[in-house]
Amino acid sequence: MLEIKGLIKTFFPHTINEVKALRDIDLTIQEGSFTAIIGTNGSGKSTLLNAIAGTFIPDSGSILLAGQPITFWPEFQRAKLIGRVFQNPFAGTAAEMTIAENIVMAMRRGLSHPLSKAVTSKARAEIKERVSVLKMGLEDRLDNPIGTLSGGQRQALTLLMATWLKPKILLLDEHTAALDPKSAAKVAELTKYIVDKEKLTAMMVTHSMQQAVDLPDRIVMMHKGKIVADYQKEHKQRVRIPDLLATFDRVQKKELFDESVATLLREQYV
Amino acid sequence: MELVTEKKGAIFIVRAKGRLDASWTDFFTEAFLEFIRQGEHDLLIDAEGISFLSSAGIRSLVRIHKDLTKLKGRFRIVNANEFVVNTLQMTGFGVWIEKKAEADLVAIHVADAGGDLPADCFLIEKNAEMKLSIVNHWAPWEKADGEKLKTIDYQSVTFSVGVGCPQGSDSENQTMVGDFMVVAGNILFQSPEEESRPDFLQPLENFVPKFRVLQAVEAKGNISHLIRFKPNAETQNFSVSALIEKCHNLLQSDNILFVILAESDGMVGAQLIQSPTFISDSMSVEGIGLREWLSFTGERAFVGDQVLAVGVASLKPNQPLEPLLRQTSKDEAWFSHIHAAVFPYQPIQNGLLDLQTQLSRFLNGPPPKALMHLINDQRPEAGLGQTRFSRGAVWCSAIKMEETL
Amino acid sequence: MNLVIGAFTIGLILSLLSLGMLISFRMIRFTDITVDGSLTLGAAITAVLIAAGWSPLLATMVAFVAGMLAGSVTGLLYTRFKIQEILSGILVMTALYSVNLRIMGRSNVPLLDTATVSLPLQHLLSQMTDGERYILLFGWQVPVVDMAAFLSSLLLCAVFAWMLSRFLQTHFGTVLRATGNNVQMVRAQGINNNMMVVFSLALSNGLVALSGALLAQYQGFADVQMGIGMMVWGLASIIIGEALVGKSGIGIAIAGTIFGTILFRLLIAIALRWGLNPNDLKLVTALFVFLALVAPRWFKFVHVKINKKSKHA
Numbered sequence: 001m002l003e004i005k006g007l008i009k010t011f012f013p014h015t016i017n018e019v020k021a022l023r024d025i026d027l028t029i030q031e032g033s034f035t036a037i038i039g040t041n042g043s044g045k046s047t048l049l050n051a052i053a054g055t056f057i058p059d060s061g062s063i064l065l066a067g068q069p070i071t072f073w074p075e076f077q078r079a080k081l082i083g084r085v086f087q088n089p090f091a092g093t094a095a096e097m098t099i100a101e102n103i104v105m106a107m108r109r110g111l112s113h114p115l116s117k118a119v120t121s122k123a124r125a126e127i128k129e130r131v132s133v134l135k136m137g138l139e140d141r142l143d144n145p146i147g148t149l150s151g152g153q154r155q156a157l158t159l160l161m162a163t164w165l166k167p168k169i170l171l172l173d174e175h176t177a178a179l180d181p182k183s184a185a186k187v188a189e190l191t192k193y194i195v196d197k198e199k200l201t202a203m204m205v206t207h208s209m210q211q212a213v214d215l216p217d218r219i220v221m222m223h224k225g226k227i228v229a230d231y232q233k234e235h236k237q238r239v240r241i242p243d244l245l246a247t248f249d250r251v252q253k254k255e256l257f258d259e260s261v262a263t264l265l266r267e268q269y270v
Numbered sequence: 271m272e273l274v275t276e277k278k279g280a281i282f283i284v285r286a287k288g289r290l291d292a293s294w295t296d297f298f299t300e301a302f303l304e305f306i307r308q309g310e311h312d313l314l315i316d317a318e319g320i321s322f323l324s325s326a327g328i329r330s331l332v333r334i335h336k337d338l339t340k341l342k343g344r345f346r347i348v349n350a351n352e353f354v355v356n357t358l359q360m361t362g363f364g365v366w367i368e369k370k371a372e373a374d375l376v377a378i379h380v381a382d383a384g385g386d387l388p389a390d391c392f393l394i395e396k397n398a399e400m401k402l403s404i405v406n407h408w409a410p411w412e413k414a415d416g417e418k419l420k421t422i423d424y425q426s427v428t429f430s431v432g433v434g435c436p437q438g439s440d441s442e443n444q445t446m447v448g449d450f451m452v453v454a455g456n457i458l459f460q461s462p463e464e465e466s467r468p469d470f471l472q473p474l475e476n477f478v479p480k481f482r483v484l485q486a487v488e489a490k491g492n493i494s495h496l497i498r499f500k501p502n503a504e505t506q507n508f509s510v511s512a513l514i515e516k517c518h519n520l521l522q523s524d525n526i527l528f529v530i531l532a533e534s535d536g537m538v539g540a541q542l543i544q545s546p547t548f549i550s551d552s553m554s555v556e557g558i559g560l561r562e563w564l565s566f567t568g569e570r571a572f573v574g575d576q577v578l579a580v581g582v583a584s585l586k587p588n589q590p591l592e593p594l595l596r597q598t599s600k601d602e603a604w605f606s607h608i609h610a611a612v613f614p615y616q617p618i619q620n621g622l623l624d625l626q627t628q629l630s631r632f633l634n635g636p637p638p639k640a641l642m643h644l645i646n647d648q649r650p651e652a653g654l655g656q657t658r659f660s661r662g663a664v665w666c667s668a669i670k671m672e673e674t675l
Numbered sequence: 676m677n678l679v680i681g682a683f684t685i686g687l688i689l690s691l692l693s694l695g696m697l698i699s700f701r702m703i704r705f706t707d708i709t710v711d712g713s714l715t716l717g718a719a720i721t722a723v724l725i726a727a728g729w730s731p732l733l734a735t736m737v738a739f740v741a742g743m744l745a746g747s748v749t750g751l752l753y754t755r756f757k758i759q760e761i762l763s764g765i766l767v768m769t770a771l772y773s774v775n776l777r778i779m780g781r782s783n784v785p786l787l788d789t790a791t792v793s794l795p796l797q798h799l800l801s802q803m804t805d806g807e808r809y810i811l812l813f814g815w816q817v818p819v820v821d822m823a824a825f826l827s828s829l830l831l832c833a834v835f836a837w838m839l840s841r842f843l844q845t846h847f848g849t850v851l852r853a854t855g856n857n858v859q860m861v862r863a864q865g866i867n868n869n870m871m872v873v874f875s876l877a878l879s880n881g882l883v884a885l886s887g888a889l890l891a892q893y894q895g896f897a898d899v900q901m902g903i904g905m906m907v908w909g910l911a912s913i914i915i916g917e918a919l920v921g922k923s924g925i926g927i928a929i930a931g932t933i934f935g936t937i938l939f940r941l942l943i944a945i946a947l948r949w950g951l952n953p954n955d956l957k958l959v960t961a962l963f964v965f966l967a968l969v970a971p972r973w974f975k976f977v978h979v980k981i982n983k984k985s986k987h988a
Contacts, residue, residue, distance in 0.1 A: 053863075079865030092863065094856035101849050102860075110865035113846035145923075162863075243467075250543070256568040257561035260649050265564050268596050268645045269410055269540050270607060 001201045002029035002169055007051060007061035021047040022058065023225040029169070034195055034202045036212035038244065039222035045205045048222065049171050052203070054078040066168040080110025083162030085155065087174040092158030095147030099138060099157065102146050103127050106161030130160065134190065152183025156190055163194050170195065172204040176211070188215065209241045219244070223251045272319075273301055282310035283372070287319030290327035299330045303337065311343025312624070316372065317350035323357045331363070342627060348372050370395075389499040391520055392622050400429070400491035400527045400669045402582070404590050408433065408485035411555040411563070414447070414546040419482040425490070426455035426473060426626075429527055429580050431609040431643075432486025433546065435461065436471065447484055447545040449643050451580045451609035453529055456629055457481050458578070458611045460641040462542040468611060468638040472630075484546065487582050487594050487607055489527040493625060493665040495520050499532075500661040507535040507658040510644065511599040514583045514606065516664070523668030524585040530610075531618065531628055532662020534577045536570025537610065538654045539642030567642065570654055572612045575639065577659065578632060581608030582669070599656045600648045608644040610657070613637075623663050680817055680825050682944040686937030687828035688889045689908065693916070693936045694839055695882030696909040697928065702843070703855035703875045705753075708764030708906055710883050712771030713745040715902035717884030719775045722784040722897035731792045735888045742884020743877040745771060750873030775899050782899045791892035792831075797823035824893055831889070835882065836929050843925045851875055852925075883909075904957045907964055912936035914967040 007025040012018050021044045029035055039045040051058055052065070054075035063071045070078050086092050093102050104118045104127075124142065132139040134156050138149070146154060155175060162170060172191065176184035192215055195202050206212050212219050218236055221229035221244065228251045231239045271288035282305060290298060305313065313334075338345055346368040347358070358364055406420045421437060424430075430452035436459060438446070448466075450459035457471040457479050471479035497516055499508055510530075517526045543565045549555065555563055583606035587595045595605035614636045618628065647654040692714060699707040717738035724734035745767055752763035776782065800810065800819050809816040842848045854861050854871040861868045883905075891897040916935025922928050947953060 074867070075862045076865050076867045079863055084863045086859070091857065091859050094853040094860055096856050097849070097853060102853075104846065104849060105853060105861075105864045105866075108846060108864075113850045113866065115842070115845045115847050118844055118846045118849040246467075250565060253565050253568050254561055257558070257564075257566055259558055260652060261566050261568070262558050262560040264647060264649050265540050265560055265566060265645065268647075269564060269643060270594050270596060 001031040001033075001066060002027070002052070002203075003062075003064040004028070004048075004052070005062050005064075007048075007063065008059045009047060009051060009056065010059055020225050022051060022061075025061070025225075025227060027220065027227065029201060029203065031201050032199050033218055034200075034216035035204070035218040035220055036216040037203060037205045037220045037222060038207075038209060038212050040248070042224075043222040044225040045222045046173055047225075049173050049203060049205050052078075052169070053082055053084055053171055077110075081168040083109070083165075083167030083170045085158050085162050085170075085172045085175040087177050089151035089155040089158070089178055092161065093146045093154050096145050098143045099131070099146055099149075100124060100127055100142040102157065103131070103161055103164065106164045109161075109165050109167075130164070131157075134160065150183065152179050152186060155179060155183070155187050159187065159190060159194060163198055163200060166198055166200065168201065170200050170202040172202060172206075174205050174207060177207055191215070209244050212244070213239065213241060221247060221251075223248070224255075271297060273298075275305070277310075281312050281314050283314045283316055285316040285319065289322040289324075290320055290330070291322060291324040292326040295326045295330040298327070299333055302330075302334045306334070306337055306341065306343070311338060311341050313338070313343070313345035314368075314372065315345060315347045317347050317354055320350065320354055323354045325361075328357070328361055328363065331366070335366070342630065388502040388505055389497050389516060390621075392496040392498075393494065394496055394665070395492050395494050398492035398494035398667055400489040400667045402525070402527075402591070402669045402671060403488050403490075404594070405430070405432065405486040405488050406483045407590065407593075408546065409593060411546065411549060411560075413549050414484055416547050419447075419484055422481050422483050422486070422488075424452055424455045424457060424473070424479050424481065427490050427492065428452050428455055428488060429490075429529065430486050430488040431580055431582065431607050432483055432488075433542065434459070434481050434483035434486065435545075436469075437480045437482050445545050445547070447482075447547050448542045449609055449641055450481065450486075451611065451641070452481075452488070453578065453580050454625060454629060455479070456633060458638065458641060460541065462545050468641040470633055470638070472633050485594070487591065489582060489667075489669055491527075491667060493529070494667045495665070496623060497664040497666070498621065498623070498662075499659075499664070507660050508532075509599060509658050510579075510581075510606070510608065510656050511602045511604050513659070513664050514581075514598060514604050515602070517583075517666040518585070521666060521668040525669035525671055526583045526666055527669050528581055528583065528664055528666040529625060530577065530579040530581075530659065530662060530664050531623075531625075531632075532577055532579075532659035532664075533615065534572045534575050534612065535658040535660040536654075537572045537577065537612065537642065537644070537657050538567055538570060538647050539610065539644045539657065540564045540566045541640070541642045566645070567654075570658075572640065574615055576613045576615050576618070576632070576662075577610050578613065578629075578638075579608055579610035579644070579657075581606050581644070583608075584669075597646060597648075599646055608657075610642055610644055611638045612640040612642075614639065618662065625665050628663075677815075677817065677821065678944055678948065679941070680812075680821050682940045683937060684821070684825045684828050684893060685890070686940035687825070687832045687933070688886055688893060689912070689940065690832050690933040690936040691835060691882045691886035691889070692905060693909045693912040693932045694835065694929065695879040695886065696906070697913055697932050698839075698851075698875050698882070699879040700910065700913065701855070701922070701928070702852050703872055705760050705855070705872065705876065706764070707746075707749060707876060707879065708761060709745055709749045709767045709771070709876070709880055710764075710906040710909060711902040711904070712768035712775070713742045713880040713883045713902075714887035714890070714905045715775045715897070715899060716745055716771050716778075717742050717887030718891035718897035718901055719778045719784065719887075719899070720884075721888035722786055722891045723778055723780075725786055725789050725791075725892070726784060731790050731794065731892060735792055735885065735892075738888035739881045739885045742887070743881035745884070746876035746878070746880025747873055749880070750869075750876040753876075754869035754872055772899065779897060779899065783896060785896045786892065787895060791824070792889065793820075793823040793827035793892070796827045796830075799823075800826075828889065828893075832933060835885075836933060840926050840929050904960065907957070907960050908939070909936075911960055911964045911967065912939045914964065915939050918967070 004025055004027040007022050009022040010020050037045045065081050100119045104123055128139045136153055176187050219231040220227055229247045271294040274285040276283045347366050348368050355367055408414050434450050435446035446461045448460050448462040455473045460468040473479055517528050544563045583604050585603055587605050595607050598604040598606045613632050644657050646656045699705045720738045720741050721734045725731055749763045749767045752758045753760050800823050804810050809818055810822055850866050851871055854868050858868050912935040913932050915938055916931030919934055920927050920931035
């Protein structure tokens with residue numbers, strides 16, 4: 001479904017602030033799989049998602065999504081294939097516009113936006129039906145500006161909007177991180193429900209190792225712009241939080257392992 | 271029937287006098303069950319005064335034995351006369367008879383043998399000592415194919431440190447060789463795979479753990495002394511070398527086997543992360559490439575966790591032990607080889623402590639977090655020094671070196 | 676009454692300016708200074724073309740298209756060349772000053788006794804009143820010319836307001852409004868937000884130029900200076916409108932903007948009548964906008980303070 005090859009991105013090259021955000025990433029995502037991406041701050045996990053979404057153009061490498069070479073496509077063009085939910089619950093919806101108006105845009109994600117009436121009664125009926133799945137009572141508030149809703153409600157709507165037209169891939173960028181624990185749990189549950197029901201291919205960046213262990217089919221761990229661990233299938237089944245922590249630990253230790261340590265251990269380890 | 275009791279260290283001695291037959295068994299059984307109820311789980315029956323033992327008496331002893339087994343306790347019989355010994359052996363309970371003299375069995379608080387460490391010393395078994403052997407030899411980072419592995423059975427008297435893998439199918443062995451340690455027959459090991467957790471093999475009933483060894487130093491025998499240490503105003507923590515020095519003062523031996531069970535105040539160690547059996551002819555482990563084979567703690571790790579360590583230390587190691595030992599600390603004369611397993615913290619009681627009891631407690635509790643080969647990090651400036659402990663216990667024994675080693 | 680009719684007419688004409696600015700300032704949140712130049716551009720083109728004998732309607736339409744072009748240039752400077760929005764506007768506005776002078780050939784083009792877009796209506800009114808030069812409205816004598824100008828402005832304004840309102844509720848219009856609300860979201864819906872900005876600025880400045888075109892015809896001249904300060908006037912009108920009817924809903928926002936413009940125009944007419952020096956007009960307007968921008972925050976601040984005090988007590 002998604003094939004990333006040799007992806008490299010350096011921000012602010014040749015300056016003091018140079019950040020090698022992605023260092024030669026190779027990643028293939030199978031159709032219908034749900035992948036969690038974990039990593040420390042600055043590990044490049046969100047950058048990877050943004051590279052797929054087209055927030056920037058990579059320095060080198062290629063991205064193939066559903067058979068289409070999207071590496072150089074502008075962000076809005078990729079939206080045809082990609083559904084996104086952001087960390088900031090305010091990022092995915094237009095606050096001053098109504099629920100219905102927001103959803104109407106999502107109903108034509110990646111399609112043309114003609115000069116015909118947007119919120120027709122037919123559209124309204126469809127919206128009502130699908131919004132009621134959220135069980136938040138929002139179906140009776142379709143004409144309220146989305147800005148009047150809570151973060152959790154907005155994030156639930158964003159998720160619904162991102163999947164209204166089945167995307168080739170759903171990108172979730174720490175989409176529960178900014179919510180209160182209860183809303184976060186609700187959105188996480190909803191995510192699982194929608195991904196399962198629509199049989200979506202999804203990638204989720206998360207800080208919560210619990211979420212990574214609980215939800216997806218696969219866990220990819222990133223560190224300093226590289227993929228350092230990739231748990232799939234039966235490996236994913238047995239992996240628990242302590243294993244993830246141990247792997248982080250090993251990666252960090254390997255980094256601290258310099259010439260002096262090598263010399264020391266050559267003398268001391270028997 | 272007359273019972274006189276005496277407590278010596280952890281051991282509760284019951285001196286019995288009279289006939290242990292049907293008319294006395296109820297009294298005898300009830301008395302012992304009461305001792306057990308009061309918390310005495312290591313009983314020594316001084317049978318010198320028992321003149322007769324009937325089947326009813328044996329049934330009473332079986333009952334007591336059963337109750338004690340449930341509590342992981344034991345009883346032993348000393349000084350029995352020939353009739354009692356014969357009766358027990360013929361009925362199949364000969365194992366209860368302890369041949370050693372009472373004085374050798376009872377741990378005694380011994381005078382501090384010198385040094386300025388705040389520690390209590392106990393004699394556990396007089397004249398107990400260990401015999402040393404090098405089971406197999408592999409020097410890092412020479413080639414090590416699977417054929418070099420030797421299969422070893424571990425008895426409860428064995429203590430060992432080395433590199434090896436559990437016995438499984440041969441193809442697996444190729445990938446599983448990692449650091450291991452043996453404490454009183456219990457094998458703790460960690461496979462060098464990325465996601466593996468430390469594991470252990472515990473001798474249970476008739477199960478004798480087997481292990482395939484690439485390299486190991488092994489000591490067999492009994493523990494003679496126990497040292498308990500805890501910090502005071504002057505001494506905040508105890509380095510490995512200080513503890514070894516303490517053992518040395520106590521044992522008056524230049525070669526020592528020790529087991530430490532103590533709260534860590536910073537571990538410094540390394541661990542195999544790739545099986546040495548993968549070293550091929552074409553590839554040599556060089557320079558920074560070592561990081562593909564070893565992981566280094568990189569900091570004083572696991573502070574506050576409970577550590578079980580076993581090691582061999584020597585003042586003047588000679589061949590073939592010498593290549594397997596390294597200087598324990600920068601300024602001291604000791605050479606050692608120590609492996610340590612890190613467990614989540616569990617409190618340990620004060621005073622006299624039984625190694626077997628503690629081992630079964632830790633091995634049956636939360637699983638170990640890590641296993642490592644302790645390193646003396648003597649790099650200038652960046653060096654982390656040696657591993658330190660804040661409080662705990664050291665069991666030790668002198669190693670009797672044989673010329674034929 | 677003439678004064679009132681005049682104020683209403685100018686108010687209605689300037690409503691188109693305000694509606695244009697409603698799109699740029701409120702819908703896509705773009706601080707567009709091009710307005711000052713594109714208003715004059717509309718006026719200049721119309722004046723020159725009508726003076727050259729073009730049909731007023733055609734001239735007005737050309738002005739609209741020219742305004743759209745000016746807006747597009749600002750939009751392209753901003754989106755394509757990543758120039759800050761205010762600077763993009765300033766660049767185009769400055770350039771337009773010379774362009775307008777070039778179009779007019781001098782700084783002022785009079786339109787004396789020429790046809791205007793209200794001419795058909797004027798003829799119609801004359802026929803209805805049998806050639807009278809005045810008609811009676813609520814007991815007042817109102818010149819037919821003025822009445823025709825008023826009615827045609829009203830008609831044009833109504834038509835554009837209705838069209839704009841309908842447009843903003845289409846799929847395309849919804850996306851346009853969302854662009855100002857949340858660009859990230861709009862991009863995630865597969866919309867080329869840059870294109871939306873360029874289009875919105877074009878539409879906005881088209882309306883502004885249209886307003887300029889009608890203003891020139893109503894005033895009877897086009898002046899290269901006539902656009903100066905128009906942006907602030909438009910902003911003041913929008914703010915008054917929002918204060919009058921709020922901003923919930925598109926229809927309300929549009930109606931509010933029109934009412935606000937007319938009211939503002941009336942206020943100015945009254946103020947001038949009472950002896951306000953016309954030279955001070957722009958200062959007063961600027962002060963008004965300043966107050967309108969600051970007052971809500973100030974009120975909030977006071978409100979919070981009072982709340983705090985009452986809580987402590």
